[in-house]
Amino acid sequence: MSISMPALLSQLLLGLVNGSFYAILSLGLAVIFGLLNVINFAHGALFMFGAVLTWMAMNYFEVNYWVMLVMAPLIVGVFGVLIERLLLRWIYKLDHLYGLLLTLGLTLLIEGVLRSIYGVSGLAYDTPEPLNSATNLGFMVLPNYRAWVVVASLVVCFATWFLIEKTRIGAYLRAGTENPRLVEAFGVNVPLMITLTYGFGVALAAFAGVLAAPVIQISPLMGQNLIIVVFAVVVIGGMGSILGAILTGLGLGVIEGFTKVFYPEASSTVVFVIMVIVLLIRPAGLFGKEK
């Protein structure tokens, strides 16, 4: 079996691109779950919503990509705040499963609405201006946009890590995850914090959606397969650690990329196979703590 070096490297890069999306999405899921105790099934749909919003803005209002890279997460974040205030708020005292079911319903609703407008076929989307070329590095040709996705995702991931682990706001957040009632007794507005956390988490998903739009075909269904893989990533990594989520996401993306080179038939299942292995060897997940 002979595999050319450039092909290997380009799959590695594509793996890193996918891994970046896994990292951002699983990070958002973990932050939301930590404070809200809700597994946000709608994460994939809101990722898709970010991408579709960008497409809409470009096609109907000729707004450019860079504006949308900021605007789409903001709009989806506000949408998330509304979801939390109007819907999620009512179910915190119930069993975990209702959170999953409610957000599943939201997913079907969002996807259904966009499907009735755009159908299921992909929408065309151009790579933004300064990044649509490629750089020849000598040993491989590097598509600039893919490199940008990886860099931008990493910056956002580590900024989030810094925000949560190293700042005062982050300290409140972590304390709220541990013991919300005690934090509230210290005069912190915990309900507001919960609302903003959900908004922030889904804004991250929308950011990934805008990044993904030129790489993955945009369609109302683009989020639903991704979210299931991200669930597997979360099971593998465990939701205990932010850095763990980032590393697991990137690592699994790369493994998936290599599988595409060496054994393409398994590329869509490899993450699930790894999940099975991890469950057998370390049931709590790589970075997880058993509660």
Place this chain on the structure above:
Amino acid sequence: MNNNRLAIPLYLLLLIALVAAPFAGAYPVFVMKLLCFALFACAFNLLLGFTGLLSFGHAAFLGGSAYVAGHAMKIWGLTPELGLLLGTATGALLGWLFGVLAIRRQGIYFAMITLALAQMVFFIALQAKFTGGEDGLQAVPRGKLFGVVDLGNDLTMYYVTLAIVVAAFLLIMRTIHSPFGQVLKGIKENEPRALSLGYDVSRFKLLAFVISAALSGLAGSLKTLVLGFATLTDVHWSSSGSVILMTLLGGLGTLSGPIVGAAIVVALENKIGELGHLLARITTVDWFNTLGESVTMVTGLIFVICVLAFRRGVMGEVIAFVDRRRTRRG
């Protein structure tokens, strides 16, 4: 179980209605499809409603068994009863595999693991040769039951289906009321307590999971036998979502709820287009005409409403209503 005095006559009434349905002008194939989904939902409820485990992977048992049973009857030429048995066994085997892995984690992880495993089965079904990929298995023959009874006739097939579904329902009922079922309920109410009483909680959960998966497998293979095909739709995660909706809408943890829920959801999926046209004519809003293409939107909306305001489901509300009246009178 004080509801028995009311419940038994109602079940009998339902049974009589089902026996008479083909003569009252109901389309047998539609009712059979409905029965298969009712069985599927009841099997699912055994797990969610009576054991408190949310499986998000039941599509794999329905769809996986549908393929195996279809393949056995079409390519190997097995008789229908063997096909159904093989399908049920497939469900049980898959259920055992899923269960062993998923029970290692608690709560919300359980749902995510079963969902991920089912997605794996979906991709295998998409790529494997024997499932026919995107086309699915077409033209599965109904054959002759025990080599004697010709199932080609819709009416014969109808009564065989009805008999199987009723038998399976009785089995579920028996399971729930057995000591085993009481332990499951105990686990659902308070798992640490059940553990401290000396019950091997993991083994009970696993057994419940396998039973539920096996019966889902029976529903899937029966569906293939009735309709003559098995497709990717059955293994897709949306099937897992719709069985959750059926159970939730009908009433979690009630015996009859899933039947009602399955009837509503299947009827909705089949008739939503007509409903849309009707609404369009009444309200003169043109948009309703496109409702037929937006089934997901409507199911999503029902999900949200159920979770927020209607958690007892249809039968849960009915039972609560009957109970309230009884306490007021007595």
